[in-house]
Amino acid sequence: MEQPHKVVIVGGGFGGLHAVRALRRAPVDITLIDRRNFHLFQPLLYQVATGGLSPANIAAPLRSVLKRQKNARVLMAEVCGFDLSDRRVLLKDASVPYDSLVVAAGSESFFFGHADWERWAPALKGVEDATAIRRRILMAFEMAERETDPQKILQWLTFVIVGGGPTGVELAGALAEVACFTLRNEFRSIDPRDSRIILLEGQDRILPSYPAELSWKAKAHLENICVTVRTGVSVTDIQPEAVTFRVGDHTETISAKTIVWSAGVRASPLGRLLSEAAGISVDRQGRVPVLPDLTVPGRPDIFVIGDLACCLHQTGAPLPGIAPVAIQQGRYVARVIQSRLQGETLPPFRYRDYGTMATIGRGRAVAMIGPLRLSGFVAWLAWLFVHLMSIVAFENRLLILLQWAWNYCTWNRAARLITGETVF
């Protein structure tokens, strides 16, 4: 009997997982390889970092999601290379053969060549990052409560967020909510409302990928809840307890105990490994250039999707590294693989932009949905609906909704645990 077509998918993020799901009725043998045992709903990581949700609320075990999909198996392992001539994905102590390969390994945070900054300004990328940032934020208030020197109290109560994209904006908004509302009445020596939350952005407006109108609305919302927004600044140095940046023609330093990085990402190193094996080169962000059918040039059996791919939009610009792109690409490659098995070909991948959105603290958001530009509470409801509907496990959806309803009504956040190593 003929062996079924072997599909190997590297990465259980939005792109990889949707590719696996879209192949559920195809006569193929799927192996999904991921370093982690769960799919993470990254758009809500900032809620974990600010104590609104638990990690398990925004993560779904991959095996659980795929338990009924009999043509798929999950392998928790780290990919360390590709053998394209023998058609194998290399693990540390084994290798997995493929007929079609989909690489969806995503991106990692990037400090523009200053890897040492990460120590002082952790980035919000994985679950461990989120709980570590949560620990830092909550510890800052604890330390301020114990401090008597007003200068040091101010340092503990100063929070700098570097990068005004959606993650930075959402984190700043949630942090302001924590300082002004959640922690109200919880301290006796300090008033958490004295916190300074400073959002730094290099371009001339926050949310630079959004229409200008929404950027201004987001800025106004943030300033309303006491976030200081500084645009057109470029960070030149990050020290243990200070950020230095250039703005116009002078240099400024802010003294802060808590600094969070949300300024840049770059493609997973697997992109370079794959490109080298295929004899092509990656772009400046480490992404693999792909053809209109999302395959690697000269390798029709290898697809790259999501943040790892440099895929040009119909308009000629590269597609942004956001979940909807990855999801649509995952579904597209699943259709390509099925069509080929039936001897058919598909038209090139086309991205349909249904819109993007970002929240700004409690009950406020900005959104563009097709021609619509929304802001305020309506946008927040739209944001809530879209995000809840996109979460993979039904159970999580229900629990998150309840947790949020509770948080919203009581101003509380229950997942405020300081865990891991603490320093006194």
Added chain:
Amino acid sequence: MEQPHKVVIVGGGFGGLHAVRALRRAPVDITLIDRRNFHLFQPLLYQVATGGLSPANIAAPLRSVLKRQKNARVLMAEVCGFDLSDRRVLLKDASVPYDSLVVAAGSESFFFGHADWERWAPALKGVEDATAIRRRILMAFEMAERETDPQKILQWLTFVIVGGGPTGVELAGALAEVACFTLRNEFRSIDPRDSRIILLEGQDRILPSYPAELSWKAKAHLENICVTVRTGVSVTDIQPEAVTFRVGDHTETISAKTIVWSAGVRASPLGRLLSEAAGISVDRQGRVPVLPDLTVPGRPDIFVIGDLACCLHQTGAPLPGIAPVAIQQGRYVARVIQSRLQGETLPPFRYRDYGTMATIGRGRAVAMIGPLRLSGFVAWLAWLFVHLMSIVAFENRLLILLQWAWNYCTWNRAARLITGETVF
């Protein structure tokens, strides 16, 4: 104006937190000192270790619990000593004065003088322990799935729990549920139902502090769900991947990749520090002997309660280290402190035993409530009710109930994240 009476309470566990709450209407100034920023509902830690609940579900931030209690402040700090002549609790870089001191620092896991065993057989005591054990358990199944050598697969699928008290029994039951039901259909190479779960107990029956009848019922329940119960064994060595124990007159070794310790606890080291300062000595488990009013001999202003106290029952035996004892003692010392301020005295502390209970996997428990001896589903409902009602934050109660209802109906466990350092 006269300064209010200063009460310092060390430890925000069951004893300490209930003492603070019971003083909410007293004309005193309370400082609650804890190393952690949350109260932990330890009886449900085994649910975190087996992926049924998230840490935040069983923890309540101390500041949030006490935010409306204006006479109490929370200090997150590590106590490193006591200055009894100056009436001060010593922190690393500060000290806190008291008029009345309540020490409720609890217990820690104890390896009977073999501290090196902890590396191979972690104990289930704190939140970090629970997520570390969860990681080990879940990684064992992942590694077994990747393994081809049947001997090694068996090692990965062998789980040994040392200690047959309530924690060991509950953990063994939950682990059996995970292996037999939750993970069913999730693996393609192994069958998690092939797991061997072995519970080792030194005495001649598990749950030795319960009536014999309930011990036998618990054993029968556990064997029903494929847990191997070995009693009368004494562990003599724990190596990286094996447990050696003596049973009768011979020695046996079980080869297992996952070993969990639930065999012993001893009092917090603060007990010894306090005793030395007070010129008395601790008992063999490191507990501080207390008078019938729970004060330290010769120090009427210092109370010791909960696991840290060696308090004799009306019958002459020391009270066990369980939550109901600590709670009743916390409330009692609050009443003593208030009475003294009014120039009154109270009769000695009397422990009222309302009963104890333990669950054994899905929908089964054993309980003794007064003269009643329950087992099976009824006992489980009683267990559920008592535990839910005792959880401090209302929100947690609701979310846990929903999470359990969902887990119970779907056999699922959502909090199955492998986080922290993973080894491939």
